Amino acid sequence: MITRFDGSFSKLPGNPSPSPKVHFLAFAPKLPFSTLKSPIISLKLSSMDPRLEQAAESGSIDDLYALIDENPYILENIEAVPFVTTPLHEAAASGNIPFAKEMLNLKPSFARKLNTSGCSPLHLAAYMDENEFVLRMLWFDGSLARVKGRNGITPFLLMVSRGNTDLVAECLLTSPECIQDETVDCQNALHLAVIHDRFEVLQVLTGWIQRMSQINAYSIEDRVLNGLDFNLNTPLHLVASKNDHQMAKLLLECRLVQRNQVNGDGLTFFDIFKTQGQSDAGGDLRSQGPRVVREDLDLEQVATKTGCKVAASLPRPKTKFEILKSPFTFWTLFSTFMRRLRTDTSDEARGVFLIVCTLIITATYQTALQPPGGVHQSDDANTGSVVMKQTFFILLWISNTTGFACALLYTFFLIPLGSMFASWFRWIGTSLCISYALAVAVISPHPLVFLSATFAFFLLIALYILLEAFLQQWRKHESVAPEIRLSWFWKD
Structure with missing residues (x-):
């Protein structure tokens, strides 16, 4: 048949x-x-x-x-x-x-x-x-x-x-991975929903994408919302070309949408939106009804508030070959060192190191709260300060703070890049450092002096590690190895 x-x-x-x-x-x-x-x-x-x-x-x-x-x-x-x-x-x-x-x-x-x-x-x-x-x-x-x-x-x-x-x-519920599928034209589900004017489907898709909790959900959300087809158009570019205000506002509300992504024609969403609005009006905004003009103005305000810009106002992004041929700077060497450190550490070793660092942080922080020998219990001016001699306290403070800071920094180095917890750990680590500094200052003989010294010590340790990483990378680019070494820990 x-x-x-x-x-x-x-x-x-x-x-x-x-x-x-x-x-x-x-x-x-x-x-x-x-x-x-x-x-x-x-x-x-x-x-x-x-x-x-x-x-x-x-x-x-x-x-x-x-x-x-x-x-x-x-x-x-x-x-x-x-x-x-x-x-x-x-x-x-x-x-x-x-x-x-x-x-x-x-x-x-x-x-x-x-x-x-x-x-x-x-x-x-x-x-x-x-x-x-x-x-x-x-x-x-x-x-x-x-x-x-x-x-x-x-x-x-x-x-x-x-x-x-x-x-x-x-x-989406039975097969969450299907949100990543694309056609041979590199169009994902969001592209197709925009092309075929499926606003309700687009609502479902964006709602699902922003609620995902699977592995790599953050990167999947970014990749799907900003997916490029063969013409390097994102779903937001297609929405602008269709001049669909509902879809545009819906996508602009998604926090990971790249509002200033440039397509294959060198245009951003804002460029296409303005051009499309003028072409629909035949170059004369008065030819449109007041409702349409008001909607255009509302969308333009939303786009402006969310950071949308025209391509002419954006800095020219560096091409890949420009990045690769650029000279090495301190931060380039340091970032390379950090990436290699993370790459060379296996998952099993990372787990062991994190446990060890956690134990060190716990022990050193507990020492700051309960120093050896205790604190004065009398009602005089020394109440709450350490009983030990000031010389011993300074030695204890230096060694304890060094261990605490190094363990905290190494813990940060072991956290995978790009993970959501990495940004949280910056705030957690900063809060923990402030608490440690205050705890040491309270039990010290001279609180203000030791409070300032503790913060300065944290900065010196961080600068030392940065400088050591820089010198280690720099030596690899020198034809003659320098005689002076800063580190007692790393070997050539």
Whole structure:
């Protein structure tokens, strides 16, 4: 049987109502920059036994097993073909859930099989609006939403383009990784939602992205919100080109959206928004109604408040070759040293070092709170200060503060770069240093002197480590090694 249909996305706003006798066994989404030459596809069934085709269409499990009894290799022969229409494709197009579940029990691999038009069974069910069938398939295996079909389109991306918010939400819950999928044109779900004017779907997607708690959720959120297609357009650029105020405000509210990203034409969101607004008005704002003008002004105010700028006002970013050929500075050497230190430390060693540093921080901080020998308990001027002699206290203060500061700094070095906890630890470490300095000052014979000295000591230790790292890296670039060494710890 041969059937023809227009598989372009121009029909997506409406709900298709095909005859139950017609088999939509291919879909060819006509996306922007698509490689398809013609949206009219000739749909041919595979050389599947017509009786098996009829059984799948009618959902007769008894007929299926009668055919298996007649030819036990009937399903194996279909599976051996790389691209073929399977009984599961037929069941998906017809929405026969019991037959599909039986087929999945017999041949789970059919769920990922593509027909000659690049469609999996889930693609067909999504295109035919067989929502219950799609849900059952997702409950069976959530990763089926990520099966790449023609043009790299997954069932999830197809549901986004069709605007089915319920199925989009179900896909995100059963397969959270599907938010990272892209077409062959490097368009992710946000690009497609903008292209096909799916505002509610865009709300679902941005809501999910900002609520993610999976591994690397922060980097995934940044990568999806600021994904670049082949023209280096982010979803925000596409929104500006469509002059959609609702979508623009929604994306601008996302905190990780790069508002001043430059696209392939060297334009930012603000550039495109202003140009598009003027072209829609024919160069005359008075030709637009007062409501449209007010909306444009409101969006411009929102864009300005969120830091949107035109490309001309942005500093020219350095290219990769300019960065690589730039001369070495102190901070370049130090950052290289720190990256190598983190890279050379294995996860097992990092865990051991963190435990050791934690014990050192705890012991040194406890010493500051409860010094050896205790404190004076009398009511005179020495109440609360240490009992030990001042010379011993100075030695204890130097050694204890050195251990505390070094352990705290090394703990910071061991924390992975880019993690959210790294920024938190700066504040935690700073607060702990202030508490330590105050604790030492309270028990010292001269509080103000030791308070100032403790803060100065922290700075000296940090500067010493920075200088040592700089000299160690600098020696590697010198033809003759210097005779003077600052460090007692590192060996050449």
